[in-house]
Amino acid sequence: MIILILSISLLGFLIVGCGGGSGVTPITVEVTLESSVETAQYNETYTLSWTSNGSQCYASGSWGGEKTTSGTETFTAKTNGPIGYGIECRKNNVFAQAQAVVTLEKDFLDSLDFKDEDAIEILSIDHSSGARHKVSSHYIGDFNNDGAQDTLIAYRLDDPSDSAEALHPRFFQVLGGDEVVTSELTVDGCTSGEMIATGDFNLDGIQDLVTLPTKTIKTISGEVVDSNMCYFQGSESGLDVTNWNSSDYVDNIWDKGHMAPANTFSCRY
Numbered sequence: 001m002i003i004l005i006l007s008i009s010l011l012g013f014l015i016v017g018c019g020g021g022s023g024v025t026p027i028t029v030e031v032t033l034e035s036s037v038e039t040a041q042y043n044e045t046y047t048l049s050w051t052s053n054g055s056q057c058y059a060s061g062s063w064g065g066e067k068t069t070s071g072t073e074t075f076t077a078k079t080n081g082p083i084g085y086g087i088e089c090r091k092n093n094v095f096a097q098a099q100a101v102v103t104l105e106k107d108f109l110d111s112l113d114f115k116d117e118d119a120i121e122i123l124s125i126d127h128s129s130g131a132r133h134k135v136s137s138h139y140i141g142d143f144n145n146d147g148a149q150d151t152l153i154a155y156r157l158d159d160p161s162d163s164a165e166a167l168h169p170r171f172f173q174v175l176g177g178d179e180v181v182t183s184e185l186t187v188d189g190c191t192s193g194e195m196i197a198t199g200d201f202n203l204d205g206i207q208d209l210v211t212l213p214t215k216t217i218k219t220i221s222g223e224v225v226d227s228n229m230c231y232f233q234g235s236e237s238g239l240d241v242t243n244w245n246s247s248d249y250v251d252n253i254w255d256k257g258h259m260a261p262a263n264t265f266s267c268r269y
C-alpha cells in the first residue's frame, strides 16, 4: 500500500513539471571556433577566434584553462602533425562545444625544436643540389677538456657527378659551452665515417677519436669503401687533424714495406 502511494505522488510531480515548462523559452548556447589557417609551417603564427553566447568557456585539447566568451589567441607552429583545439561554453546547465584542427608541418632540420624559443643555427652544410646525403655517424664527448660536451658529425654525400665527394665523408665539430663553436675539419683522404671509437691514444689526458674502417657500411649509393682509420686528436682548441696522414692507417691495400696481400689490414705507426 505504501508503494502505491509513492507512485501516484511521482506521477503527479511529472505532470506538473511538463505542464509548467510549456511556457518557458529553453536556453540555447552556441559557440564557434575558427583557425586563421588549416595548415601552418614551422614557426608560422596562426590565430584561433571564438565566440559564444554562453556565460563561461573552457579550453581543452592543445590549449587549456578558462577563456572569455569571445576572443582571439595566437600560436606559433612548433610541433608536427595535426593539433586539435576544443572549447566548451555553458550557460546554467546547458553546454555547447566546438573544435578546430590545425595541421603543422615541419622539416627535419627543425625537428629538435619543440618550444616557442629562438632557435640558433649552429651548423649549415651546403652541397650540390640533387645529391643524397646523411649523417653517417656522430660522437659526443669532451674534445677540448673544458667540461662541456662536444660533438663530431660525419656527413656523407652521394653525388653522381662527383665520386670523390661520395667516397670521402666530411667532418664537422661542434664545441659546446656558453658559446657554441662549429667548424669543418678537413681530413684529406679519410674514407671512414661510419663508426667512431674513442680513447686517450696519446696519453695527454684529453679524449681523442678515431673513425674505424668498415666493409659492412657503404656509401649511400652502395659502393664498397676501401676505408682507412682517421685520427682526431683532442686538444685545448678541439679536435686536431693536422698530424693525420691518409697513408698511415690503411685498410685493404698493399703495404709497400711488407707485401701484405690484398684484403689485409695494415697499420703503420
Ligand SMILES: [Ca+2]
Pocket (backbone or CB within 6 Å): 141, 142, 143, 144, 145, 146, 147, 148, 149, 150, 175, 176
Ligand atoms: Ca668541450
Ligand SMILES: [Ca+2]
Pocket (backbone or CB within 6 Å): 199, 200, 201, 202, 203, 204, 205, 206, 207, 208, 233, 234
Ligand atoms: Ca689525447
